Amino acid sequence: MSKERLVAFGQRGLEHFQNGTQDRVDQIFQVPAENYTNSDKWNLEMENVFRRLPLVLSCSSELSEPGSYHSIEVLGVPVLVTRGEDRVIRAFLNSCTHRGAMVVPEGTGSSRRHACPYHAWTYNSKGELVGVYEEEHFGQIDYDCNGLVELPCDERAGLIWVTLNTNPVVDIDTFLCGYGEMLEYLGLADCHVVGRQVIEGPNWKIAYDGYLDLYHLPVLHRNTFGPEGGGHAVYDSWGPHQRATRPDVYFSKLEGRDEDDWLISELVGGVWTIFPHVSIAGFDANGKIYMLSQLFPGATPGSSKTIQTFLHTQPPDDEQADLVKKQMDFLRIVVEDEDYFTGLRLQRALNTGMKEFVNFGLNEGGGQRFHQFLEKMLNTTNDEVSTFLKDSAEK
Ligand code: FES
Ligand SMILES: [Fe+2]
DSSP: OOHHHHHHHHHHHHHHHHHTOOOOOSSOEEEEGGGGTOHHHHHHHIIIIITTSOEEEEEGGGGOSTTEEEEEEETTEEEEEEEOTTSOEEEEEOOOTTTOOOSSOSEEEEOSEEEOTTTOOEEETTOOEEEOTTHHHHOOOOGGGOSOOEEOEEEETTEEEEOSSSSOSSOHHHHHTTHHHHHGGGOGGGSEEEEEEEEEESOHHHHHHHHHOOTTHHHHTTTTTGGGSOSOOEEEEETTEEEEEOHHHHHGGGTTSOGGGOOHHHHSOSEEEETTTEEEEEEESSSEEEEEEEEEEOSSTTOEEEEEEEEESSOOOHHHHHHHHHHHHHHHIIIIIIIIHHHHHHHHHHHTSOOOEEEEOTTOHHHHHHHHHHHHHHTOOGGGHHHHHHHHHHO
8 A cells, every 4th residue: 555645645744734834726716606506517417426436335344244234325226235145245226126116225234135025025135036925926037137236336445335327437446546545544444333423414515615625624613623723734636536634733743753653543634535425534532433424415406415424443332332422423513513504504695696606715726626627527428437537547
């Protein structure tokens, strides 16, 4: 894995801390306000981003045992993720071959067989049809051709990506642009899923802007974690995937120490985003608690849903449960009462149509890169997606 990349980022962060500077891009960038409200734009985003690219749907550690599963509905698509008895992770359209009923209700669990609640057709964890109720009356069918519809699915760095399309246009490694091996440093595969909560929010991009925006931390979050440090940012990127870190909070402790003694755990701080819909932030709490935020567009351009999944480096027990509960409550306040409270009002103002642009400053290069990448992705044909991602990985 590329520790050099972490060290180089640490050096850059330390330098910014020592000079009181931060990453800067060349120009202020304006994004049309209607990008956050326009239905045609939003439909294109659903088609060319959310239904075309791999999305993080599940955590490996929650599906570590053969037969474990996660049923989740994403953008109206019911998805079943399972680990087969061969330990391979697979994803399926969670819709029965008989007449389409949802086979497994939403949630996680473990079962080697899944019986459809409508007429009890049964599937195994490889999605194969293994039983037809009263087959002698139904008639003979070919089991081999009647399994659940499989969706592209891959596991990297303790996360499980699924594409909501049976004809994928890009493979996971091309999509990740080398970011997968960086995410390995977080050690998510060895963490325990200890909690989950859902928060309703504004347009998905308003929410995603917030994850890449460190400028607001000392202001909007002045009563929560703002006072920990300033609003300066240092960014690193792998294609569309970006990491944003506060130099004063995370790199000050590297000062005066030999680089060989810098610990991985000291070099991975900050927010790790995964285009187009995930952010991962770590918090010290008897080990580390990671908040994995999966942001999904809602039914309209002005709404979204964020699933916050909490992963702890420590196994769950009563003592940890208190700690986790406190951290979850704290982060609900930060995100719901501060970030999304602000975002939902911002959304209403943009919905008036009276504003032409919003602005991203020289210090907001992360947000600029996100919008610029997104715009290009929206105008990329299926045939061009892989090449576009490979090119962007090299920049
Ligand atoms: S729809 Fe599933 S068994 Fe009939
Ligand atoms: Fe925030």
